[in-house]
Amino acid sequence: MRFNSQEFFLLLFLIPIVLAYKFLVQQSARKGGIRFPLAFLSTGIHRSWRSRLGFLPDLLRLCTLVLVIFSLMQPQYGIEREEVTRQGIDIMISMDVSGSMAAEDFKPDRLSAAKKITESFISGLVDHRLGLVVFAGLSLTQCPLTIDYGVVTELLRRTSLSMIKADGTAIGDAIINAVYKLAPETSEKRDKVIVLLTDGENNAGVVDPLEAAKIAADKGIKIYTIGVGSIEGAPIPIYRGGRKMYAQNNDGSLYIPKIDEQLLKDIAFMTSGLYFRATDNEALEKIYQKIASMEKGKIDVNRTVQYSERFYWFLAPAFCLLLVEIYLRSRIFQRVF
Numbered sequence: 001m002r003f004n005s006q007e008f009f010l011l012l013f014l015i016p017i018v019l020a021y022k023f024l025v026q027q028s029a030r031k032g033g034i035r036f037p038l039a040f041l042s043t044g045i046h047r048s049w050r051s052r053l054g055f056l057p058d059l060l061r062l063c064t065l066v067l068v069i070f071s072l073m074q075p076q077y078g079i080e081r082e083e084v085t086r087q088g089i090d091i092m093i094s095m096d097v098s099g100s101m102a103a104e105d106f107k108p109d110r111l112s113a114a115k116k117i118t119e120s121f122i123s124g125l126v127d128h129r130l131g132l133v134v135f136a137g138l139s140l141t142q143c144p145l146t147i148d149y150g151v152v153t154e155l156l157r158r159t160s161l162s163m164i165k166a167d168g169t170a171i172g173d174a175i176i177n178a179v180y181k182l183a184p185e186t187s188e189k190r191d192k193v194i195v196l197l198t199d200g201e202n203n204a205g206v207v208d209p210l211e212a213a214k215i216a217a218d219k220g221i222k223i224y225t226i227g228v229g230s231i232e233g234a235p236i237p238i239y240r241g242g243r244k245m246y247a248q249n250n251d252g253s254l255y256i257p258k259i260d261e262q263l264l265k266d267i268a269f270m271t272s273g274l275y276f277r278a279t280d281n282e283a284l285e286k287i288y289q290k291i292a293s294m295e296k297g298k299i300d301v302n303r304t305v306q307y308s309e310r311f312y313w314f315l316a317p318a319f320c321l322l323l324v325e326i327y328l329r330s331r332i333f334q335r336v337f
Contacts, residue, residue, distance in 0.1 A: 002307065004074035011069045015062065022058070060325040067318035075314065076307040088127030089191040089295055090145055092178040093118060095159065096198035096228070098136040098169050099247075100257040102161055103199070105234035106281055110199055113281045114228060115156055118197075121288040122149050122156070128295075129190075131181055134159055135174035137166030137204040144181055170205025171198060175212035175223065175267070183219040192221045193295055196267070199228040201260040213267040223271040224291055225264035230279050233257065 003009070095114060106113035122130065130152050132142040140163070142155045174196065182192045194216065202209050216223055233256040235246040247255040261277070268275040278284035 001310075002076050002078065003070075004076050004307075006073060008069055008072040011072070012066070015065065018065075019062075057325050057328045060321050060328070064318045064321045064325065067314045067321070071311040071314040071318065075310045077310045078307040087190060088125075088129060089193055090129045090131075090182050091125075091193050091195065091295070092131045092133060092145070092182050093156075094133040094135065094139075094174045094178045094194055094196045095156075096136070096169060096174075096200065097134045097159060097161055097164060098200060099161060099167050099238075100169075100200050100236050101228070102238075103229065103234035103236050103257070105230040105232075105279075106228070106284075109237075110228050111159075111161060113284065114197055115159060117281065117285045117288060119153055119156055120285065121292060122153055124292055125149060131178070132156060132159075133174055133178045133181065134164065135170050135177070135205075136164040137168035138164060138170055139173040139177040139205070140164060141177060141181060166204070168204025169198060169200040169202055170207075171196070171202040171263070171267075172207035172209040172212045173205035174198075175209060175216060176207045179212065179216045179219060179221055182221055191295070192219070193273075193291075194221060194223045194271075195226065195291065196223055196264075197226045197228055198264070199259060200257045202263060209263060209267060210270070213270040217271045221271060223267055223273040225268045225273065225275045226284070226287055227259040227261055227264050227275070227277045228284065229257070229259055 095118070097111060101109070101111035101114070103110050129145040129147055130143075130149060131145040132152055132155055134140050134142050142159065143152050146152060175194065178194045178196075182194070213223060235254040235256060238245050238247055249255050259277075261275070265275040267273075276287040276290075278287055
């Protein structure tokens with residue numbers, strides 16, 4: 001509740017002047033008249049209830065004047081409204097699709113598990129923009145930033161080990177590709193995150209991973225790195241002539257790829273992100289849940305008060321009191337001069 005025209009409050013100071021005029025000037029001017037109601041004349045010298053309430057019309061006039069002044073002050077009643085604006089973040093998922101992602105220490109294999117759990121992660125996002133980069137010996141943009149999660153999910157499902165012919169693990173190329181999809185010159189000010197998922201060492205590409213991480217840090221992009229693979233590792237299945245075999249080293253032993261954890265930790269540290277080790281499906285799912293809980297974007301809360309005019313709260317009773325006063329003066333408390 002507020003009064004929009006408070007200067008009219010000064011009119012209340014006129015009331016004592018009116019009262020002084022009423023009881024000093026007018027009373028002396030009426031000494032020659034009969035100052036009692038007609039009803040009093042018919043009851044003799046005994047004062048009736050009408051004579052005792054003779055002040056009532058003047059009191060009603062005073063109350064009417066006060067109410068009119070308050071209505072002139074423009075009383076307004078406000079309703080508070082709260083507007084919550086959520087600004088999402090930009091997330092670029094960078095997924096390794098090199099041959100080592102066929103290892104079967106995840107069920108059914110690393111890439112299939114990563115795709116399924118990433119899809120579940122996407123389904124829980126709200127207000128964020130999302131993009132997808134895949135990489136092996138080189139990096140490829142599957143989907144630029146979009147709010148159409150259905151498109152990203154469909155392209156993620158189509159991701160396969162055979163989609164990039166150049167084998168290897170180009171971590172630096174994957175980072176720099178995601179950075180320049182996240183940070184164009186005209187990009188709006190939103191928090192930006194890269195989720196880098198890989199199971200190998202950097203052994204391909206033209207960009208050094210730490211140089212790429214430095215560029216990301218300069219642009220305010222945070223990188224969460226996820227190393228995918230069990231602690232003991234797993235061989236890589238290959239198919240030749242319809243037969244399932246496993247990749248071997250030159251000496252005939254099974255080839256077990258290793259994760260360069262130190263490199264992934266350094267990348268995360270340089271960009272104020274975190275490194276996670278996913279040793280199975282459940283661990284990877286928990287990692288995505290933790291990232292989702294940390295990256296919620298910004299929330300702006302604006303509170304506004306919408307005011308409505310309420311002058312009639314005072315003007316309507318003032319009008320009613322005026323009608324009552326007119327009736328009393330003309331019918332019950334009529335004076336004879």
